[in-house]
Amino acid sequence: MSEEIKFKIDGKEIIAKNGQTIVEAARENGVYIPTLCNFKGVKPKGSCRICSVKVNNRFMTSCTTPASPGMEVYSNTDEISDLRKSIVELLFVSGNHFCPACEKSGNCELQALAYKYRMMVPRFPYSFKKKGVIATGPKLLKEQDRCILCQRCIKTIKDVEGRRYYAFRNRGNKLEVVMDEAMSKTISDELAKQAMDNCPVGSIIYKEIGFAEPIGTRKYDKKPIGSDIETN
């Protein structure tokens, strides 16, 4: 089997390496497919469904589907855009995403996706959750009502011995991501900032500094998410 795979996304020819997923191949070929739970260096699990595409007329999550020769992938169609928009809307109403009062506003991936898909108002009713804030650690606080349970922090924030700082607690609708209290006391500054950056929403917040960047200079103020990848 050759090392190179050729397939098409929205009619554009994509050249992928053998074993690459659709999302990775698309990214390398200048096609942006949005991701939330999928993150560089983390084994993809396809749980948020935001990367859904149509492959040979079936919905598939592009972060878990390997590229294969000759496949016809559709990503940027009205149907798929509306599906992704509805996922963003569901995430918005299932937590408390008060953008005006959030430190992450402007640098938030969920918000940026809402901008990209032009969410003016979610089509679903708001749930107004009250899970509260855990702010016992010295450097980081965890705003549970903003958490979308993507597991990025669980999988990427580890100490030198590979122990995880974050873990799941409870099950079902009580499920939440919490930080290990003992370990939270010793987290380095650098890792704490990385935890905030890796969080796609404003759930993990670095304490004491907030709203430092003025409106207009933040990550997604002027350019939509994915515009650094897209080449047309």
Add this chain to the structure above:
Amino acid sequence: MSKKIIATTSLAGCFGCHMSILDIDERILDLIELVEFNKSPIDDIKKFTKQVDIGIIEGGCCNSENVEVLKYFRENCNILVSLGECAIMGGLPALRNGIPIEECIHEAYIDGPTVKLNEEKILPNDVELPMLLDNVYPCHDIVKIDYFLPGCPPRADLIWNALVALITGNEMDLPYELIKFD
């Protein structure tokens, strides 16, 4: 073309969205050519004197008066626009959602760290006061809303572009930089 008639109100809002309407600067002179204001804090008309084309709602519904005014607007406006985050999702007032009303009132009038002058521990109880609702509700939970303009406040250009489109009947041209939630 006869002038379109506009009405505005601020429910559980901070008047920031109204300030943002004024932020259209000198275009307000063009606006006056295009529209006539009816019930609005801008001209201080208290009651609708005729059927209105476009009603602009700032703020969500946190008490019985807000609900009444909102329904009054729905009855008298052909198009209703939710302007700003509070009208769309409750906004900052909705941070109280999930906290019992009693707790909120006690915090505000008795237990709060800034309460100094209420030694008799009186809670507001005048019959004239509107009743607080259990939660702060987005406007579209109460009545049908036709258009939504997000932002805290919505950018003046967003309001301008949307309003001109509604007045002239053209499609709204809302570029990426104008649609923001903060």
